[in-house]
Amino acid sequence: MPSIQDTIYNIKTEQDFWEAALKIFNYQLENNRLYKEFATLLGKESVQPGSVYEIPYLPVEFFRNHKIVTGEKPVEMVFESSGTTGVTPGRHYVSDLKLYERGFLKTFRLFYGDPRNYLVIALLPSYTEREGSSLVYMADKLIKESRHPLSGFYKGKSDGIHGIIKKGQEDGARILLLGVSFALLDLAEDSPSDLSDVIIMETGGMKGRRKELTRSELHSLLKEKLNAKSIHSEYGMTELMSQAYSAGNGIFYSPPWMKIVLRDPQDPLCIYSEAGKTGGINIIDLANVNSCSFIATGDLGRLHEDGGFEVLGRFDNSDIRGCNLLAE
Numbered sequence: 001m002p003s004i005q006d007t008i009y010n011i012k013t014e015q016d017f018w019e020a021a022l023k024i025f026n027y028q029l030e031n032n033r034l035y036k037e038f039a040t041l042l043g044k045e046s047v048q049p050g051s052v053y054e055i056p057y058l059p060v061e062f063f064r065n066h067k068i069v070t071g072e073k074p075v076e077m078v079f080e081s082s083g084t085t086g087v088t089p090g091r092h093y094v095s096d097l098k099l100y101e102r103g104f105l106k107t108f109r110l111f112y113g114d115p116r117n118y119l120v121i122a123l124l125p126s127y128t129e130r131e132g133s134s135l136v137y138m139a140d141k142l143i144k145e146s147r148h149p150l151s152g153f154y155k156g157k158s159d160g161i162h163g164i165i166k167k168g169q170e171d172g173a174r175i176l177l178l179g180v181s182f183a184l185l186d187l188a189e190d191s192p193s194d195l196s197d198v199i200i201m202e203t204g205g206m207k208g209r210r211k212e213l214t215r216s217e218l219h220s221l222l223k224e225k226l227n228a229k230s231i232h233s234e235y236g237m238t239e240l241m242s243q244a245y246s247a248g249n250g251i252f253y254s255p256p257w258m259k260i261v262l263r264d265p266q267d268p269l270c271i272y273s274e275a276g277k278t279g280g281i282n283i284i285d286l287a288n289v290n291s292c293s294f295i296a297t298g299d300l301g302r303l304h305e306d307g308g309f310e311v312l313g314r315f316d317n318s319d320i321r322g323c324n325l326l327a328e
Helices: 004-009 014-031 034-040 095-112 134-145 161-171 181-192 217-224 317-327
Strands: 077-080 091-094 119-124 152-154 174-179 199-202 230-237 244-246 257-263 267-271 278-285 294-303 311-313
Touching: 004 014, 004 095, 004 134, 004 278, 014 034, 077 134, 077 230, 095 134, 119 134, 119 161, 119 181, 134 152, 134 174, 161 311, 174 181, 181 199, 181 217, 278 311
Parallel strands: 119 152, 119 174, 174 199, 199 230
Antiparallel strands: 077 091, 230 244, 257 267, 257 278, 278 294, 294 311
C-alpha cells in the first residue's frame, strides 16, 4: 500500500486529487480537535462533501492563537510568520520535515528543473536573522542541492552579487536570484544592471521596510532597472507546506496536490464554481496532512480558466464591502 506521501506527490488527475482530498478531510476531521470543532459549528461535521465547494475551510487567523496539528506525531519544527509589529504571528507546527522537503523540491523540479543545475543566490536579509522562517528553510535546502560553490545567502550589493552572477554566467550555470521584495528593489536601485538571463524571483515581503508597492509596480521597476523580460514570483505561506509559482504577469500555478478555490467575500461559506470572479483565496494543500489542508486565507484573488490564479492583495472589511465591484 502506498504511503500518504506517495499518494499526495503522485497525483495525476482531478479524480486522484479529489479521492486524496476526501481521505485527508476525513482523517483531519477525526484527528484534529480544532478542525472538528470548527466543522461542527458550521454543521458540517457529519456531512460528506461531494466536491471542493462543500469542504469547510479553516480561517488562517486560527494559526495565530491555536496549535493546529492532526494526529499524534511529535512536532519537529515550528515555522513562524514574520508578521507586523503588534500582531501575533502565525505558527505552523510541522511534524514531518521530510514531507515538506520532498514537496518543495518536487515543486521546484516541476516548474524549473533540477536545482543541482542552478547557482542559487538567496537575497533574504532580515529573514535569515530570525529563527523559524519556512522560506529560509526552503532556500537553504535549494542551496544545498545546488552544485555551484557560490550558491548561498547574501545580504545585498555589498556582497558582490553582480560579480557572483558574472562568475555563474561564465560557468554556464542557470542562475536563480531569489529575494524578498525590498532587498531586490534595493539592489535594482543601487546597482542597475543587465540580468536578462537570470531568473529573478520575488517572494513578497516589504513588511514596513519600504513604501508598499503593488506587485505590478514592483515588477515594472525591477524589469526596468535589471533589464529583465519578466519577474517570477513565489506564493507561499508559513501555514502551508506547498508553494505556487509565477513565471511572469502575476499568474501563479500550483503543483497537482495544491488547489485554489475562491469564496464570496460577502459569504465565506459560498465557494465560486466558475473562473473569472474575484474573491477570497481558499487553499487545499494536501501536503498539509499533519496540520490542516483546508485553509481560508486573507488574500484576494482571481481564478483563470486554465487553473492559474492572480493574487490581487489583502482585504479587510472595507475591501470586502467593495469587492463585488471587482468581480465584473
